[in-house]
Amino acid sequence: MKFKLTFFLITLLNVSCYSQCNSNLEQYAFGFENIKANSFSFLDDALNNVRIVGYGEDTHGTAEFTLLSEELMKYLSEKHGFKVFIIETSFGEGQYLNDYIQGKSNDLKTIMNEHNSTWRYRTKEFYHLMNWLREYNQNNSDKIHLYGCEMQYIVSDVNRVKDYLKTVDSDYKINGFRKHLWQSFDESEKTDYFIEYAKLKNYFIDNYEIFKSKTSEKEFNLAYHQVEVLGQFVTTINQNVQQRIHGFRDIYMAENIEWILNFHGHQSKALHWAHNAHIGDWVSNGIVDVTGHQLRKRYGVHILILRQILGKVNL
Numbered sequence: 001m002k003f004k005l006t007f008f009l010i011t012l013l014n015v016s017c018y019s020q021c022n023s024n025l026e027q028y029a030f031g032f033e034n035i036k037a038n039s040f041s042f043l044d045d046a047l048n049n050v051r052i053v054g055y056g057e058d059t060h061g062t063a064e065f066t067l068l069s070e071e072l073m074k075y076l077s078e079k080h081g082f083k084v085f086i087i088e089t090s091f092g093e094g095q096y097l098n099d100y101i102q103g104k105s106n107d108l109k110t111i112m113n114e115h116n117s118t119w120r121y122r123t124k125e126f127y128h129l130m131n132w133l134r135e136y137n138q139n140n141s142d143k144i145h146l147y148g149c150e151m152q153y154i155v156s157d158v159n160r161v162k163d164y165l166k167t168v169d170s171d172y173k174i175n176g177f178r179k180h181l182w183q184s185f186d187e188s189e190k191t192d193y194f195i196e197y198a199k200l201k202n203y204f205i206d207n208y209e210i211f212k213s214k215t216s217e218k219e220f221n222l223a224y225h226q227v228e229v230l231g232q233f234v235t236t237i238n239q240n241v242q243q244r245i246h247g248f249r250d251i252y253m254a255e256n257i258e259w260i261l262n263f264h265g266h267q268s269k270a271l272h273w274a275h276n277a278h279i280g281d282w283v284s285n286g287i288v289d290v291t292g293h294q295l296r297k298r299y300g301v302h303i304l305i306l307r308q309i310l311g312k313v314n315l
Helices: 019-028 035-043 062-080 092-103 108-114 124-139 155-167 189-205 209-212 217-237 242-264 289-300
Strands: 002-010 031-032 052-057 084-090 144-152 268-277 304-312
Touching: 031 304, 035 062, 052 289, 062 124, 062 268, 084 124, 084 242, 092 108, 092 124, 092 144, 092 155, 092 217, 108 124, 144 242, 144 304, 155 217, 189 209, 189 217, 209 217, 217 242, 242 289, 268 289, 289 304
Parallel strands: 052 268, 052 304, 084 144, 084 268
Antiparallel strands: 002 031, 002 304
């Protein structure tokens, strides 16, 4: 018995079935004995005109899924010009990781300990992935950029906005935003968060020309989007039904991915790595319109979805 990674490839056709129709999935399944970039050559034809590859993992933190994400990014970057890597972490946290792979920061351990809200990336395989991305960028002029697409944990977004305000010599004070999405909020807190967000957004709008002159339009747009992420958070905590919170989370993940691609231009291509529950092209449980389905509605045939499982097969 050997462990073998299996991909389910979902292109134009979304297949939804259970164990009784496993035979129908055979044409979409691909197994791996070895995890290497050249193993993905079977995707070459399917990637024509694709801008987003959605790569789903069956469980978080599993070594094989992280190792495979590195090899998939190698393949997509080298063979098909994908230079944006989007992971299931907060937008602000992704910016700290991007600083590392761009060579702007040298202490990955501190980033992971102080600017990372999740256990799933505190693995040797993820460290190896970050170091490969950093090495790639040191040796190539066409850099890979790393982003998070989440809005569950916003402390890092607040900190990045604060850093930007220091850069433009502003003494504006941001209050609140210390909780994450799954904590409880009373009505007064929700009101306070909304007021703080609205004031901050208007402050950025009113000072657009000044801030842009002290940095650049690109830097302003990036900082302003992090303010918008705070707005996403505020909107979501004001949902009174748990299922709506899950729904808004996926909607905003898709919106952030769309923003990232627009930020990098109409020819940009991205690998999006997240849990299978977000990557799929469906409405989960008939209620949550998940990220993959949101992106399908935006990009149509220009998105390719890969879901994977880790299982045992007889060889």
